[in-house]
Amino acid sequence: MPSNKSVSDAPIVQFTNCRILRDHQLQREDLWVREGKILNPEKLFFDEKGSADVQLDCKNSIIAPGFIDVQINGGFGVDFSLATDDFKSGIDLVSQKILSHGVTSFCPTLVTSPPSVYHQVLPQIGVRNGGAHGAGILGAHLEGPFISKEKKGAHPEHCLRTFEAGAFQDLLATYGSLDCVQIVTLAPEMRRSSEVIRELTKRGICVSLGHSVANLSQAEEAVQHGATFITHLFNAMLPFHHRDPGIVGLLTSDKIPAGRRVFYGMISDGIHTNPAALRIAHRAHPKGLVLVTDAIAGMGLAPGRHTLGQQVVEIDGLNTYIAGTKTLSGSVATMDTCVRHFQEATGCSVETALEAASLHPAQLLGIEHKKGTLDYDSDADFLMLNDNLYVQATYIAGEEVWRQDVSGM
């Protein structure tokens, strides 16, 4: 059909025969893409009198927004907390490999490390768009070192720090630069944490509570100062107690400032959290659930020994422990496995499972106007999945960047 597009000459692609996730529902609609963004076909039709240049039959796939992983420590032998010479190629490798898991944007995560590591590594992490080269980098997630000794989990004790002396200046000195930092996990019970949280929030950095022995009031105070996320709920925090629910109580707290929502990360690999606990959290606060992998270097590799920053980790099947202990340290789950496990364990709808890995992380980071949805004018980062939520193809900015090998590899 002749097209007379008054706005742009760029090719328009129409994905047909698919079910797209829009307005929290799977709808039988076509997806239109132009210049890397989702296009409004009605405006195209009436205002530009334009039509599609290419029509692709999606064979009844589900089309969902690309997954966003806000806690991933590495994978495929790459450890983001190790300042190696080939760090850049390491991050490139991971960003390319996770496309097959449906991840189109991620926050490379650094566990508690000595300042030298931050000073060397952080400048090498640049915020960048995704593409055929790999998933987009939204910014770093710094998990530690301002965390509690009692709940350090797999983090090395000798690197833990406080900011009692100089508050935010101490933090800045430790990290070196906050230019490309998106999230910081800290323990709010530490002295002067309120100042630090306010300062970080002012700079647009998302503050997350984790690896902490805070009680509920301390956690609520942190939220009032700007904290919006909880790092891997249940893990590395005080267990829920009916007279002091601790950080877990934030899910149903009535002290959250109006108009704000507390999000919480869940590693739904079947190991970090008992499915019953996963269900309790989901039912208590479904709109805040953010699926994360917390994947470590060993993800994607054969079982055995790998590193996690300053520690050595042993992998046996899906279990990852600090070598010689029973302390969990990250996971080797992939994002799409987490989505499937979450859906099975909670019995939730496909839409809910998909949104926990796309819309909610985007809302957490305040980028839902361009990522995490298939709304008009948002970035065309999306996935084609089959009915069992296995990723068939990954698209970034409207370009296919990964496709399931038909031979079934």
Add this chain to the structure above:
Amino acid sequence: MKLIILENYSQASEWAAKYIRNRIVQFGPGPGRFFTLGLPTGLPRDHPESYHSFMWNNLFKHIDISPENVHILDGNAPDLQAECDAFEEKIKAAGGIELFVGGIGPDGHIAFNEPGSSLVSRTRVKTLAMDTILANARFFDGDLSKVPTMALTVGVGTVMDAREVMILITGAHKAFALYKAIEDGVNHMWTVSAFQQHPNTVFVCDEDATLELKVKTVKYFKGLMLVHNKLVEPLYSMKETGAEMSQSKKPYSD
């Protein structure tokens, strides 16, 4: 006229859809040979989302129509009467309307030709009757003050010029209007009655819409359903070859 009575809204809609499909296929449209489908303006163009969205979501996005072949009256045009005149010209240029499909208001109006509209009127600006404003309030969150009071509409005369007219009437609230349209005289207070003087009209309705008609009328037309159903069975497809097409039945006239 042909009065087609189906049991309910879905069946009436389906019959009408099949009929239109067969008519289009039998017409044999192609490059330069357009099947011009006329539709009444639903809501004024002033509400940018509503009418265009309605047509997009319910028709255009499901078919492979070229946007250049879609002509919708623009209520935001600087000179409204010129817009209406231009619309009439476009109809002429396209070779006239082959089939006009419309509904009927509870006050018996066709398009926005309210009671009192001339039966030979052309496309023009119309002030809406209270009945119509009330009926359209649902598109404006029930707020009467938000409903536009004027609309651009094709005229009764414009529709009469179409080669065929199909009117869809469903629901008990339309029953009286249907009675006035087909069992009473031609009257400008019930503008749909003008089609009694059109050579080729089809009224498709459901049982509820016949509630005010004489039993005799209803029985007569129900008895004709065997014949009328031949208009929708077999259902033709654009993919059929020329030979099969030439053997297809042409729609008969009454």
